[in-house]
Amino acid sequence: MSPTKVIARPSGLIDNSVDAWQQTGGLAHVAMFQWDIDLLEWVKSTAGAGGGGGLTDAQLRATPVPVSAAIADWLGSTAPTVGQKAMASSVPVVIASDQSAVPVSVSTHAVTINAVDQVASAPTNATVGVASGAAVAALAGRTGLIVINTSTAGQRISLGLDGAAAVLDSGITLEVGDSWLMEEYDFTTGAVAGIASAASARLSVQEFA
Numbered sequence: 019m020s021p022t023k024v025i026a027r028p029s030g031l032i033d034n035s036v037d038a039w040q041q042t043g044g045l046a047h048v049a050m051f052q053w054d055i056d057l058l059e060w061v062k063s064t065a066g067a068g069g070g071g072g073l074t075d076a077q078l079r080a081t082p083v084p085v086s087a088a089i090a091d092w093l094g095s096t097a098p099t100v101g102q103k104a105m106a107s108s109v110p111v112v113i114a115s116d117q118s119a120v121p122v123s124v125s126t127h128a129v130t131i132n133a134v135d136q137v138a139s140a141p142t143n144a145t146v147g148v149a150s151g152a153a154v155a156a157l158a159g160r161t162g163l164i165v166i167n168t169s170t171a172g173q174r175i176s177l178g179l180d181g182a183a184a185v186l187d188s189g190i191t192l193e194v195g196d197s198w199l200m201e202e203y204d205f206t207t208g209a210v211a212g213i214a215s216a217a218s219a220r221l222s223v224q225e226f227a
Contacts, residue, residue, distance in 0.1 A: 159207075180206040
């Protein structure tokens with residue numbers, strides 16, 4: 019009996035893949051198989067099978083075995099090539115559920131903060147009464163403002179911003195010892211009004227320009 023040797027089917031080959039070959043009388047014969055999508059199994063092809071019609075070893079080595087176009091369909095694009103690609107041209111990758119920790123490399127970058135020195139005006143005090151009145155005048159060049167309720171008789175002081183009248187116990191309201199710092203989201207160069215719960219309340223003011 020002529021010797022028969024079976025070789026493993028190359029990974030990824032689907033249609034017309036070489037499944038085995040036989041050596042008989044010095045002539046190589048190839049058994050051809052195709053994947054039947056209805057039967058979901060490999061079936062022997064009638065083309066090229068049998069004696070005399072098979073391919074020689076030299077022919078097998080010279081002619082590449084075609085890869086099924088279904089692979090491209092599965093990938094959702096053409097077969098992948100070497101090199102970095104954009105997301106739309108890349109093959110999706112799934113991390114296994116039991117994947118061990120993946121090392122992460124973090125690069126540090128220096129951040130430069132351009133600080134601008136603020137010029138402080140001379141500190142002042144404003145007297146606030148029981149009717150709304152200007153506590154701090156408008157200042158076009160203002161860059162910062164701090165006010166503190168330094169009243170000595172327990173008066174509360176409420177503020178009105180950007181020229182609006184102050185309403186007692188509404189908006190920004192300072193108990194004795196409380197302070198308010200004008201910041202990015204409430205900054206205004208307009209006048210600041212004040213109203214107190216009792217007469218002769220005192221508001222200490224530190225302005226920057």
